[in-house]
Amino acid sequence: MSLIELTDATRTVLIPDAEPLTILDGVNLRVDPGERVSIVGRSGSGKSTLLNLLGMLDLPTTGELTFEGESVTAMKSGRRDRVRGSNVGFVFQQFNLLDGRTALENVTMPLLYARGPRFWARERLAADMLDRVGLGHRLSALPASLSGGEQQRVAIARALVRQPKLILADEPTGALDVETGQSVMTLIDDIVREENAALVTITHDPAIAARSDTHFRLDRGVLSVTDARAGVGAGASAEGTTAVVL
Numbered sequence: 001m002s003l004i005e006l007t008d009a010t011r012t013v014l015i016p017d018a019e020p021l022t023i024l025d026g027v028n029l030r031v032d033p034g035e036r037v038s039i040v041g042r043s044g045s046g047k048s049t050l051l052n053l054l055g056m057l058d059l060p061t062t063g064e065l066t067f068e069g070e071s072v073t074a075m076k077s078g079r080r081d082r083v084r085g086s087n088v089g090f091v092f093q094q095f096n097l098l099d100g101r102t103a104l105e106n107v108t109m110p111l112l113y114a115r116g117p118r119f120w121a122r123e124r125l126a127a128d129m130l131d132r133v134g135l136g137h138r139l140s141a142l143p144a145s146l147s148g149g150e151q152q153r154v155a156i157a158r159a160l161v162r163q164p165k166l167i168l169a170d171e172p173t174g175a176l177d178v179e180t181g182q183s184v185m186t187l188i189d190d191i192v193r194e195e196n197a198a199l200v201t202i203t204h205d206p207a208i209a210a211r212s213d214t215h216f217r218l219d220r221g222v223l224s225v226t227d228a229r230a231g232v233g234a235g236a237s238a239e240g241t242t243a244v245v246l
């Protein structure tokens, strides 16, 4: 079963005194558990809009979105929020850390909504995750005292601390130098592989895109597969093209 799947999805916004704007047009995208997918596209091609659909933050205007086979479009918003909270981790270009909170507090934050043992063990789980991203010695550091690469490591720990099945990364290396960006991606890849999570990365950087199993291009709202290589998880498809995984 696919982890998340968009079928014939369109996203249209209404603009006052103008024609409706179709941002995504007939998008078909299937992401399997453990699969790593990259999406490249020019500025304004609809990448963030697509990521917001995959993150269940927005719904397609027409078409279907499913998570583990269940219709997201049919979910009540409370259930959608819970499904998102327990299953999706976000990593952004601007790390979006809370400035006045320590690294440990930032990573603990998503566990405030966890239930049972994970809630009560939240500080230990957050500290363990910071250790995994190489920041076990900086638990009390405030974001401003950390380098860009270290801040992104904190953001990665925060995205992964609930062990989501799906990680959505929007230009995760965009604010980092090339070398730091590669090491941050290696870290994301390693943890994603250990957790068997799926990873969808939006990037302008061909070297970052090349790390994925399946590659897509978004061009004015139309998604097409550009390449697929043997790897984890088969079956990504776009616009009638099936990605063949050997």
Ligand SMILES: Nc1ncnc2c1ncn2[C@@H]1O[C@H](COP(=O)(O)OP(=O)(O)OP(=O)(O)O)[C@@H](O)[C@H]1O
Residues within 6 Å of the ligand: 013, 015, 021, 023, 041, 042, 043, 044, 045, 046, 047, 048, 049, 050
């Ligand atoms: N709510 C909205 N109302 C009007 N226009 C919108 C809205 N959301 C997005 N757009 C437009 O849709 C297009 C796609 O936006 P989107 O943010 O998805 O692009 P993007 O590929 O992520 O761009 P960038 O790489 O510059 O972040 C843009 O032209 C944007 O201005």
